[in-house]
Amino acid sequence: MAEPSGLIPVGQAARLLMIxxxxxxxxxxxxxxxxxxKRGYVQLVGSVQGYLRYLKDDERRSAKSAADSRVRDARALEIELRIAERTRxxxxxxxxxxxxxxxxGMVxxxxxxxxxxxxxxxxxxxxIEAEIDGVLSRLAERAAQKAEGLEAGRSHPAAGTKADA
Known part of the structure; x- marks a missing residue:
């Protein structure tokens, strides 16, 4: 039962807020x-509003830290790629x-x-020319497949990871 001044016991506030x-x-x-x-009591309205304020702040901090984490990951990937390019x-x-x-062309x-x-x-x-032409045709076909795969990797979101190097 709430006190006339709007105070409730801490236990009741905890049950009300499910914490x-x-x-x-x-x-x-x-x-x-x-x-x-009054020791062991909190304001009913103040505790509900305070808990809501806490949840909103926590949600904002989580969203901000997730965005910061994505930025840090992107920067780390960019640095790794630059280092990989420099070290050949x-x-x-x-x-x-x-x-x-x-x-x-040389072959x-x-x-x-x-x-x-x-x-x-x-x-x-x-x-001999027919055999060489057959070999060159198979090589050209395989090279075209590889080049196609490399070109497709440019637009792939994970392009540039260690597995692609």
């Missing part, structure tokens, strides 16, 4: 619930694609002259 008596005392110490002149554990995709294309050039160096017999030369 422990100790938590009520902590909220009083933290300034959310106003202190009462990570290279830009354009550089990788350019190097792959240059290497493929094609070297293999183009191989049949003529191996034999002067036209039938044998044509068989």
């Amino acid at each position: 422990s008596e100790e938590r009520i005392r902590q909220l009083v110490k933290q300034g959310y619930v106003p202190r009462s002149d 554990d990570l290279i830009p995709i354009d550089d990788a694609l350019t190097d792959m294309a240059e290497l493929a 094609r050039s070297e293999l183009a002259g191989l049949p003529a160096r191996l034999t002067r017999i036209i039938d044998e030369r044509q068989k």
